[in-house]
Amino acid sequence: MSGAEHGRWTLRGAHTEYTVTLPAHGRWLELHAWGPHGVGEGPSPVAYDGPVPFLTAGDAAPVEYATDADRPFTGADLVVETESGNRRVGFGFVEAAHDPDGGALAVTFADPVTGLRAVLRYAVPAGTDVVRRWVELTNTGTGPLRLVRAGSAGFCVPTPHGALLSHQWGQWAQEFQLDHVDLGHGAFTIGSSQGVPGHLHVPWLAVRDRAEPDGSTWGVSVAWTGSWEITAERDTGGLTRVRAGRRLADGPLELPAGAELTLPEVAGAYSTDGLDGLARVWHRYQRLLAGERLTPRPVLYNSWEATYFDVDADSQLALARIAADLGVETFVVDDGWFLGRVDDTTGLGDWTPDPAGFPDGFDAFIAEVRGLGLRFGLWVEPECVSPRSRLYAEHPDWVYAVEGRPLTPIRNQYLLDLGRPEVAEFVHGTIDGLLRRYDIGYLKWDFNRPRTEPGRAGGEKPVDLDGAHVANLHRIYERLRRDHPEVLIESCAGGGGRTDLAMAARADIFWPSDNTAPLDRLAIQHGFLHANAPHLLSSWVTDAPGIFDPRPRSLAFRFVLAMAGVLGIGADIRHWTPEQRAEAAGWIARYKEIREVVTHGEVHLVGGPDQARCAVQYTSPDRRxxxxxxxxxxxxxxxxxxxxxxxxxxxxxxxxxxxxxxxxxxxxxxxxxxxxxxxxxxxxxxxxxxxxxxx
Missing domain, CATH: 2.60.40.1180 (Golgi alpha-mannosidase II)
Structure with a gap:
């Protein structure tokens, strides 16, 4: 043991601390305290060593990472089977390494029966109040193991008066709907089995004590761009334990002898100032993730709602000229620019500009856009393929499939098995080639369908399809950012279906919803800003009426709403009156004056879309x-x-x-x-x- 006396370690953030202890038995770590500086100087608010009738000691203890031997009845984080089907892996402490100055802790446990070794890793990035947690597993035994449950962490929160949970639900065009659950007893679970974070739930949860809703607030978020799960369970003793990590939608993970596996990172956050304060904790952390790329984003125009699939040089240039006159800085051509893409039934996979739409060449078209003083952007959906495409005809084995079963088309397209090395290389090569061939400064990467087939063509042995897809997706993003640092990448998945902390570290901007109607979008952005910083919020001014709330709103309302993050325009500006264009130019000029504060400022959410007062306050770092x-x-x-x-x-x-x-x-x-x-x-x-x- 190193770095602490008597098995106690503290990680300190900007305003918070996180302290864990090792009980004398050495079978697990326990949380001692999590809160503001000094919270650990006193009896633990979550410790318990009293009677546990019909339970085990671990079921009631504030265990940091539990196997089913530790918590057989109240929810384990890790469940492992041997080749013979036996379970109940039991860990024992091996060693710890603590770097208090660097905000890092690694505690190693091992199971003497199976040979499974687990390193529990913690990190608190400097200047933040976020504790990052993940687990590294190694099978040092002689036989294969199966991971039946593979969570990444358990977070324990004291809720003596009942737990008030805040989460975000939704569907396509209605993402990020903030809601609250009063959890007196029992469990609450959210997650996704779609191979992406999905529209139904956001991988984010906040927990408060019911008696103090504006006080101490704890948050958990999953940094995983595949299937995930968060479960909060409150016991009869007033402890709410949150389990977070991967959801194994395709069944157990195989861990052969000698193999290693790193489970996804999950993050915990704390604030003394309720949900509003917790949002600022997440904002500071995501700005840290952005690093040197955290700069005010350019005002953009996107052509989708103006032309849909009817894309050609003349129509796009007509829009680009008006956009430039308004003060727009980036012009993005959306779906419909490539060969055969007349509707959503064909074209995906064949990423060649359509010569019929650009008879003078795509290079010449881009040069004309650039000549207007605009950066050029392009929409792509490289993980999907149309059944009627050259790519699918040549490589039908590249899509997810279950042998002997028909494929499931969604939006008239199939999903490429990105976990296959040759597919990942094709996807990377396609995007990298476009960026090298053309003068592109902005990329909108879309993803319009979940994964439905849990199999790989060719009848290969079981593989971690979700893990392989996510790993290669992240690698492609990282390679593109390394080789094309000047290109901004917007992450989209039919709207807000792919927003998580792992993507916040790799994408520059999120598209939160395809619904751009004013009052609908107000609710979407209100929820979004509880979990995400403004520099990630792409928002357009459009002519779209409300889907869920059709009450009309002015052009000014739409502009002020879109200024809450990264301002964009998606309306058919060819039909705007001279007065509307003049008003738009004025709003764009005003946005350019404030976007530095929006990007870097401290955010306070005032009221909400269901209240009489609804506003967002941004205070510059110098407070002036x-x-x-x-x-x-x-x-x-x-x-x-x-x-x-x-x-x-x-x-x-x-x-x-x-x-x-x-x-x-x-x-x-x-x-x-x-x-x-x-x-x-x-x-x-x-x-x-x-x-x-x-x-």
Whole structure:
């Protein structure tokens, strides 16, 4: 043992600490305390050594990583079978390595019967309040092992008055819907079996004690771009334990003798300031993941909703000229640019520009776009293939398949088995070739179907299809970013179906939803910003009516909404009036003035789309500039016509004694915090952008 006395280790974050201990029996690690600095100086709020009738000691203990021998009844993180079908792997402590200055801890356990060795790894990146956790498994025995459950971590949260869980559910066009569950007893589970994080749930969960919903808040997020699962279970003693990691949708994982396997990373976060404070913890961490690529994103135009599949040089250039006049900086050609792509039934896999649409050549077309002062961007969906394509005709064995069973088409396409080396090389070579051949500065990488077939053509022995696909996807992203560092990559999966911490470390931007309608999108972005930083939020101004909330909203509302992250336009701007174009140019100019603060600023979520007040506050790192984006969420035909007072938006993080100026108006920090920034709505004024400067 090294790095701690009596088997106790503490990892310190910017404002938090995470302390684990090794009990005398040495069979597992236990959480001692997780919270603000100093929280571990006292009795553990989660420890328990009392009676456990009809249970085992491990079932009630705050175990950090449990096998089914440790927690046979209340939920194990790891379940392993031997070749004969026996279970109950039991670990014993081997050694620990602690680097308190570097924020790292590695604790090794081993099972003397099977030879399974597990290294529990912890890391707290400097300047954050996030604890990263993952497990490295090695089969040092002589026989093969099967992993029936392969979670990455258990997080223990004290909830003596009941657990209040916050999660995000959804479907296509309705992602990131924030909801809450009052968990008195029992279990709550979310996850995906689709081979991607999916639209149904976000790999993110927040836990609070029911009696203090605005106080201490713990969060868990899975950094895995495949199938995943998070389960929260509250026991009768007031402890809520959250298990997180992979969901083995295709069955057990094989671990032959001598083999190693690293399980996905999961992250835990803590804040003293409720869900709003927890969001800022995640934002700081994702900005760290972005590293040097964390720069204000260019204003973009995307042609999809204007032309759909009817893509040719003339129509695209007509849009690009108007976009350039508006102040747009990147022009993205969406689906429909490649050979045979007249609709969604053909073309995927044959990534050659259509000469009929670009008779002077794709190079010449891009040069004209670039000549307008615009960066050029392109849509691709390289993991999928159309049944009516040259690629599928030549390589039908490249798609996921179960021998003897028909394939399942979704959106008239099949899914390539990216885990096959030759497929991964084809996908990488295709995208790399496009980026080398053409002057492309922005890539929208889409993924429009889940994996349905749990098999590989050719009847090969069982393989970890999910793990292989995700690993190669991540490698391709990393290679592209290394070789083309100037290219921004947007991750899309039919909207927000592929958003997780692993992609946040590899993609520059997320497309959160195909639904761009104003009030629908307001709810989507409200949820998104609870789990993701603004630099990841791509948002367009379009002409789309509401799907779930059709109440009309102004062009100003749509622009202020899209400014909450990375501003884009997806409307058919050819049909905008001169007045609309002038208004749009004005909003784009204003966005360019504030996007540095939106990208780097501290975010406070004020109210919500289901409340009378709904805004997002961004405070610059030097605390001298405050940007407030506010929206009217109610009916548009009443405000300003009857007696009423302005809506007040309470701001946060201001200097109470400071003075803040907005045009000719001056406010004290105390006023803005205690009373709130006033905004008034009328039938023609349903959104506002307010920039306050510290006087």
């Amino acid at each position: 500039t405050v940007v407030v984006l506010a929206w009217h969420t109610g009916r548009s035909d009443g405000p300003g016509l009857l007696p009423s007072r302005p809506v007040r938006l309470p701001l946060r993080g201001l200097d109470a004694d400071g003075t803040y100026r907005h045009g000719d108006r001056r406010y004290s920090g105390a006023h803005l915090t205690a009373v709130g920034l006033p905004v008034g709505w009328t039938p023609t004024h349903d959104a506002d952008l307010v920039v306050l400067h510290r006087a």
